[in-house]
Amino acid sequence: MNRRIATVERLLVVAIGAVVAALVGWWLFYDVPDSLEDLLGVVLVLATAGVGARVAARIAASRVSSYNVAEVAVEGPISRGGRGPLPAGNVGTPADDIVDQIERADEGGAEALLLRLNTPGGEVVPSDDIRNAALDFDGPTVAYATDTCASGGYWIASGCDELWAREASIVGSIGVIGSSVNVHELAEQLGVSYERFAAGKYKDAGVALKELSDDERAYLQGIVDRLYDHFVERVAEGREMDPETIRETEARVYIGTDAHELGLVDELGTRDDVEDRVSELLDTDAVVQEFEPKQGLTVRLRRGAESVAYALGAGLSSRFDGEGVEFKL
Template identity: 40%
Template sequence: MKTEPRAKLWIVIVFLAGLFLVSSFFAGCIALLTATETPSASGNVALIKIHGPIVSGEQSGFFAEDVAASDTIIDLLETAEEDPSIKAIMIEINSPGGSAVASDEIGTAMKALNKPTVSYIREVGASGGYWIASSTDYIFANRMSVTGSIGVIGSYLEFSGLLRDWNITYEQLISGEHKDMGIPFKPLTKEERAILQGELDRIHIFFIEEVARNRNLTKEQVKELATGRIYLGIEAEELGLIDALGGRRDAEEYLRQQLNETITVAELEPPVSFLDFLSSVAEQYSFNMGYGLGESLKTTEQNQLSIRT
């Protein structure tokens, strides 16, 4: 008698699991039929969006829309460059920054383009987001947009005090004096702190030099602004960090004048393959089922030294 409700419960679970798999399969088939091998545009101006933290690598999976991956952005830029129907490229930026390497990669690819580029900053185009914006020919921002933040940060969680309180010992077995520098199980020595600070300062100089070149400013001018503080759009215009206040319509008008023709904007997006879709569905399902656990583990990566703009 007691096993009957349990058997019914298992039947319901199996039915729901089967329904999920079948619906995922058919949705994947639809996605496969509608996906394209390469992104394409149906206008003469390509719109590429850089939203979220800037990271290295490719953009795929359920969390893809939450980050701006350098390889994916560069692929879209190259697609726009190679498409003869595309006359100019418009960049929408809403990013607080992220990886210094990824920001530099995208900025370098931007400057290698042979077509007019314009960017407009929405809520935020700070740090690495501003680095990329400065690589375009012309920058617009809302008067209240957050820009600037020309600086570098390196951080990690350090647990040595907690381990000591719980009588846990970190045994150091390394080959190379500084091999375990920046791990969370021991505090930094003065020498290690000086080494890491030196590397951060060097990246900061790279950042300053790039902005100075991109914005036609002197290194001294940028250095005065490169304290890591943010500037609202209205301040950034006065300081020469952006060209004008405005948004998408202003960016479109700028390109219309540059091209001297009517423009049609088409957004370029990375293609979605069948495998990408299935991976996305699986990730989303797992995320929804284990949201609390996911939140608790989300900062695992922060246990290692992270350098970002």
């Protein structure tokens, strides 16, 4: 019923806009078509009416919403550019695009946010950006884990009012990992030497071509520990849980039923159950509109080319760069 009323209102706005534009065009371009110029005026009237209808349609879409719930998906690895650490088959939506969709939904009048999560995690700051966007949304926010809501995905979910999952969903992995490939022994066998030109004691900590010292190992582990502390703090605050209880999970993953028993998930249910819950929160029927980033042909072609180039060798070469340590959730 709400969708039908909103549709009628939008059509009414479009019709009024077209009529107004036609009247303006008539006044500007047309009196009596007794000459070629007048005939051209008729054409201009029709063109003006068409433009007016399009403008009115845009105004109607922004002012009269046919939905009251925005659904935004977080799929695949979380990163600034949407690409995971593997060469192929591991691509997600760029974090900035997800933030844009949440903000667009908020500005467009959505009364609630449904955040659909199917992600193994990813980079720290992009995950936090999405979490902050959910926190800033003006209305109820419900996160829904489908297949996987792990690590960075759980970081995001902790910023929502509620977290739902399926009984067999994979949830948890509240931890941080820092990784670096070390090939200094192989380099020595191949006759490759590492010459250090750096300013700052720890600038090349974790570079693959040199052996990691105990001091550097402690330095890098300290970064991981501090990021982990931030993760625990955010989850404890968002989920209203005891930080020690979170640490006791030891970054393990749980199926949905176990996560629910531990308090990591609020409720278990299907997509329909989640929609019913959102209806309860709004005290009216939920009408869901999925928000997806608009990607032009140029963007799609560029990302495809990047994936091919990455598969051909960028993944291998990145293991030998100067900043050899990656920190991920």
